[in-house]
Amino acid sequence: xxxxxxxxxxxxxxxxxxxxxxxxxxxxxxxxxxxxxxxxxxxxxxxxxxxxxxxxxxxxxxxxxxxxxxxxxxxxxxxxxxxxxxxxxxxxxxxxxxxxxxxxxxxxxxxxxxxxx
Amino acid sequence: xxxxxxxxxxxxxxxxxxxxxxxxxxxxxxxxxxxxxxxxxxxxxxxxxxxxxxxxxxxxxxxxxxxxxxxxxxxxxxxxxxxxxxxxxxxxxxxxxxxxxxxxxxxxxxxxxxxxxxxxxxxxxxxxxxxxxxxxxxxxxxxxxxxxxxxxxxxxxxxxxxxxxxxxxxxxxxxxxxxxxxxxxxxxxxxxxxxxxxxxxxxxxxxxxxxxxxxxxxxxxxxxxxxxxxxxxxxxxxxxxxxxxxxxxxxxxxxxxxxxxxxxxxxxxxxxxxxxxxxxxxxxxxxxxxxxxxxxxxxxxxxxxxxxxxxxxxxxxxxxxxxxxxxxxxxxxxxxxxxxxxxxxxxxxxxxxxxxxxxxxxxxxxxxxxxxxxxxxxxxxxxxxxxxxxxxxxxxxxxxxxxxxxxxxxxxxxxxxxxxxxxxxxxxxxxxx
Numbered sequence: 001x002x003x004x005x006x007x008x009x010x011x012x013x014x015x016x017x018x019x020x021x022x023x024x025x026x027x028x029x030x031x032x033x034x035x036x037x038x039x040x041x042x043x044x045x046x047x048x049x050x051x052x053x054x055x056x057x058x059x060x061x062x063x064x065x066x067x068x069x070x071x072x073x074x075x076x077x078x079x080x081x082x083x084x085x086x087x088x089x090x091x092x093x094x095x096x097x098x099x100x101x102x103x104x105x106x107x108x109x110x111x112x113x114x115x116x117x
Numbered sequence: 118x119x120x121x122x123x124x125x126x127x128x129x130x131x132x133x134x135x136x137x138x139x140x141x142x143x144x145x146x147x148x149x150x151x152x153x154x155x156x157x158x159x160x161x162x163x164x165x166x167x168x169x170x171x172x173x174x175x176x177x178x179x180x181x182x183x184x185x186x187x188x189x190x191x192x193x194x195x196x197x198x199x200x201x202x203x204x205x206x207x208x209x210x211x212x213x214x215x216x217x218x219x220x221x222x223x224x225x226x227x228x229x230x231x232x233x234x235x236x237x238x239x240x241x242x243x244x245x246x247x248x249x250x251x252x253x254x255x256x257x258x259x260x261x262x263x264x265x266x267x268x269x270x271x272x273x274x275x276x277x278x279x280x281x282x283x284x285x286x287x288x289x290x291x292x293x294x295x296x297x298x299x300x301x302x303x304x305x306x307x308x309x310x311x312x313x314x315x316x317x318x319x320x321x322x323x324x325x326x327x328x329x330x331x332x333x334x335x336x337x338x339x340x341x342x343x344x345x346x347x348x349x350x351x352x353x354x355x356x357x358x359x360x361x362x363x364x365x366x367x368x369x370x371x372x373x374x375x376x377x378x379x380x381x382x383x384x385x386x387x388x389x390x391x392x393x394x395x396x397x398x399x400x401x402x403x404x405x406x407x408x409x410x411x412x413x414x415x416x417x418x419x420x421x422x423x424x425x426x427x428x429x430x431x432x433x434x435x436x437x438x439x440x441x442x443x444x445x446x447x448x449x450x451x452x453x454x455x456x457x458x459x460x461x462x463x464x465x466x467x468x469x470x471x472x473x474x475x476x477x478x479x480x481x482x483x484x485x486x487x488x489x490x491x492x493x494x495x496x497x498x499x500x501x502x503x504x505x506x507x508x509x510x511x512x513x514x515x516x517x518x519x520x521x522x523x524x525x526x527x528x529x530x531x532x533x534x535x536x537x538x539x540x541x542x543x544x545x546x547x548x549x550x
Contacts, residue, residue: 011514014315034531043536044523055532085511 001096005074006036006061007089008081013059014080016080020063024075026114028063042096058089064099064112126211130218133346137448137531143151143338148175148237148430154328154386155241159433161320162516163245163370164526170240173253178236178260181357182229186261190268191228198274199269217345227342228272232264239493241435242299242425243306245317246513248530249521251506255497259298265493267294268487275493280297282477283353283456283464286343288449289485291359296442297486298493299433305497306482306506308432310513329386334364353460354400364412372420378437386439389420393443397450402463409456416445446482453478 007050008016010032020028034055041052065073077091101111125131152171157195159167178186183206194200203209206225214224236256241253247487267290271277271282277289286295311317319325344351369388370380395415396408403411453475456466465471500506507513512520519525 009514014311015539019155036532041534042519042523044519044525044528044533050536051530051533052536053533083511 001064001066001099001108002070003094003096004061004063004065005038005071005092005094006057006063006077006078006081007033007091008061008077009083009087010057010059011082012081012088016059016061016077018077019080022072025063025065025073025076027112028061030060031060032100033058033060037090038053040083055085064082066098066109066112099101122310126213126220128213128218129207129211129220130346132217132247133348134220134223134346134349135245137223137342137345140338140342141223141230142415143335144227144342145175145232146331147230147335147339148172148234150169150331151234151330151396153324154390155244155435157321157326157328158319158323158383159244160317161288161527162518162525164320164518165524166517167240168248169522170244170247170252170256171237172250174233174237174240174256177253177257178233179229180259181257182265182354183225186232186265187225187228189261189265190232191225191273193274194269196279197269197341198266198275206445214345219345220462221251224345227345228268231287231291231339232260232268235258235264235287235295238291238295238437239302239399241437242302242433243493244434245517247306248505248508249390249517251500251504254504255500257303259493262295262496263298264290265491267488267494270331270485273482277477277481280477280480281464281474282481282483283451283452283474284398285350286340286397289481292394292397292441293449293482293485294489295439296438296445297489299437300431301490301493302497303433304503305432305494308430309395310510312432319383321502322386323385325386329389330441331359333389333393335337336362336397340393340397344401350401350461353405354396356405357396357400357403358393361396361407361408362389362414362417362513364409365389365392365395365416368413369420370385372416374426386421387423388416389438391415395448395451396422398448399455402452402456402459402461404455404457407451408458411448411455412449414451418443418447427465438516442486446486449478449482450475486548511513 010019035058036054039056041054044051063073074091082088098107099111100107148171152168156164156168165337185204185526188203189199192199192202209221209225211220212221214221217224218389232420236259240252270277271284271289299314336358337355341351341355344354366385366388369384373380373384392412392415395411399411419439422443423436426433426436454466455465457469458465458476464474508517
């Protein structure tokens with residue numbers, strides 16, 4: 001089991017969700033984060049104050065998957081989130097020790113596999 | 118010079134002038150109110166750009182109006198367009214504007230506020246993708262080539278006025294003018310890149326309600342001032358501006374209930390606008406009772422169109438055609454049936470024995486939309502030859518607030534690093550102060 005973390009552009013959220021859906025990856029969490037990954041700074045001016053915005057709005061997908069789903073998930077994130085410009089984001093794949101489905105108490109493989117799949 | 122500043126010019130009414138000074142300020146407030154209304158209807162990343170289109174109209178359209186627009190609209194000139202006698206406000210002074218008892222200068226200012234909000238209204242068709250600079254150029258050209266011409270037709274001695282078409286406060290130039298121009302603008306500028314692929318939702322319904330409320334408030338000056346006096350037409354128009362939108366609201370509630378079982382807030386805000394627009398042309402011409410019927414009737418075509426339009430490829434984003442074009446057209450036609458000499462002192466409609474009035478109203482309801490659509494289409498094609506009309510797809514994704522203005526509506530300041538000008542030292546400056 002792995003936890004796949006994808007940091008993507010907020011405006012690509014729908015494309016990523018669609019790609020994940022096509023790859024039959026179900027079960028995910030999304031949070032709004034701010035980050036910086038080497039893209040050019042935006043300069044903003046408010047009256048006499050000029051600032052460089054170092055942090056850009058990003059979306060963080062967290063998807064726990066069984067091993068056979070790791071690559072399809074990565075592929076879907078790349079397909080959905082890529083624009084080719086700097087700032088498309090990153091994917092981190094992390095080993096997962098244990099997963100528990102709260103409702104049933106199922107653990108690990110049973111817990112990351114959607115019911116009826 | 119001494120003493121002249123205290124006296125009223127001959128033929129000026131102090132009461133009328135006092136009311137029209139107030140009404141002018143009320144109508145001017147409608148443009149930022151519209152900016153707020155529109156800003157709430159777009160996504161958060163386009164809040165400022167959307168609002169700024171209205172603010173932009175306050176700037177460029179006031180200038181174009183003072184320089185040429187006013188003259189083309191209100192100098193007698195020909196049937197199609199006025200002359201150039203008042204270019205740069207030459208000869209527009211304290212003497213009464215013929216047909217009124219208010220200073221010509223004040224008359225010009227009052228009419229300027231109408232032109233400003235009309236240009237701002239058209240922005241609703243192109244928000245979230247049109248370049249700000251291109252919109253400013255378009256607004257200046259539109260105010261002169263479309264608004265001033267239509268205003269001349271019905272108010273400045275143009276052909277519709279000569280034939281007897283009635284338009285109290287702007288069904289032709291403001292409402293049908295902006296509504297059908299919006300249709301042309303959406304056609305030329307084309308849809309937002311995510312239109313029809315993603316849900317593009319209003320980001321702040323409270324702005325929308327507050328904007329609609331302020332618009333209604335300002336509309337008392339818009340309609341109530343269009344009699345240019347404190348006399349009967351102004352009082353009738355003022356009161357009808359209370360009655361009609363209230364009826365539109367109630368009917369809209371019922372339509373919402375029938376359709377989805379719930380009354381919606383953004384629907385209610387839309388209903389207020391539709392009602393105010395509906396009564397605009399008819400405000401000083403129909404009885405309060407018929408004004409209430411107009412409120413109910415005006416809801417129907419606008420409601421139906423707002424349900425249907427998003428299913429099409431036409432990204433007329435904020436439904437200016439439905440809320441202004443169609444409701445204005447309904448009001449213009451309504452006069453043809455329900456105008457009542459005993460209330461307006463001008464003319465009867467079909468119901469009171471004068472079928473010809475309906476004919477002139479129908480003519481206005483055909484000619485004004487046709488001219489507004491064609492002229493706006495041509496202006497935008499021309500502007501498109503000089504500069505791009507749209508931002509890039511990347512900027513559209515980023516949001517026009519940052520891309521076009523370098524500001525955010527909801528800046529948190531997180532991750533913002535202060536840029537100190539070369540050689541500047543904030544500490545030293547503070548010490549000196």
